[in-house]
Amino acid sequence: MSLRLVPVSFAEACEFVRVWHRYHSPPAGHKFSIGVADGPTLVGVAMVGRPVARHFDDGHTLEVNRTATDGTRNANSMLYGAAARAAFALGYQRLITYTQEGESGASLKGAGWKVIAERPARTGWSTPSRPRDDDPRLVGVQRLLWEVSG
Numbered sequence: 647m648s649l650r651l652v653p654v655s656f657a658e659a660c661e662f663v664r665v666w667h668r669y670h671s672p673p674a675g676h677k678f679s680i681g682v683a684d685g686p687t688l689v690g691v692a693m694v695g696r697p698v699a700r701h702f703d704d705g706h707t708l709e710v711n712r713t714a715t716d717g718t719r720n721a722n723s724m725l726y727g728a729a730a731r732a733a734f735a736l737g738y739q740r741l742i743t744y745t746q747e748g749e750s751g752a753s754l755k756g757a758g759w760k761v762i763a764e765r766p767a768r769t770g771w772s773t774p775s776r777p778r779d780d781d782p783r784l785v786g787v788q789r790l791l792w793e794v795s796g
Contacts (some may be wrong), residue, residue, distance in 0.1 A: 649721060651728050652688065654681035659691040659712075666690075666714040673711040677736075680728050682721045690715035692725035694733060694741070702742060708733045710743040713753075722753035726794075730757065734796030741795075747788040754792050763791040 654662070659679035660672035676695040681688050690713065697709040710729050715721040726743075733741045744765070745751050751761070767788045 649682055649684055649689070649718070649724055651724070652681040652683045654679050654688070654691055656693075658688070659693050662688060662691045663693065663712050663714045666716055667712060670712060676711065677708060678732060680725060680732065682715075682718075682724050682728075684718055684721075689718040690721035690725055692729045694729050697742060706738055707740040707742060708738050710741060713743075720756075723756035726753055726757035726759060730759075730794045730796070739796055740793055742791060742793045744789045744791055751790065751792065757794070759792045759794045761790050762793050765789040765791060 656676055656679060659676070659681070662681075663670070663672040673693055673695055676693045679691055679693045682690040692710055693712040694708050695711045697703045697707055698711070702709070710726065713722055713725050715725075730741050743754070743759070745754065747767075751759075765788065
């Protein structure tokens, strides 16, 4: 196995996430995406965009909105590390992401990220100003907020 970083378009990253992500669909947009390949085969993607939480959207912070892999060992850690290097090279100072309860965060730890906060489980994502149909797999799940700074 010889993993290497590869460029991927937004469309390619979205399709990979549709096929391989356990519970989320692709995000609506991104600043950039990164792929990791084993030989000619794409085995993972990371999609990086503006933070979803508006209080983090300060112009200096980006969020890894999605990563997805086919299970290839070390691919996710490679993506998180590459996403951080790319964000810092573009002048961003901070990168954040979330894991859900039951996810170990091993890929994030391996790439040098740190947990900075625990987010309690929510009863739903819908608000009067932004109605949403809640996915029952995502309601009532505690999350951890992770960051890496440049």
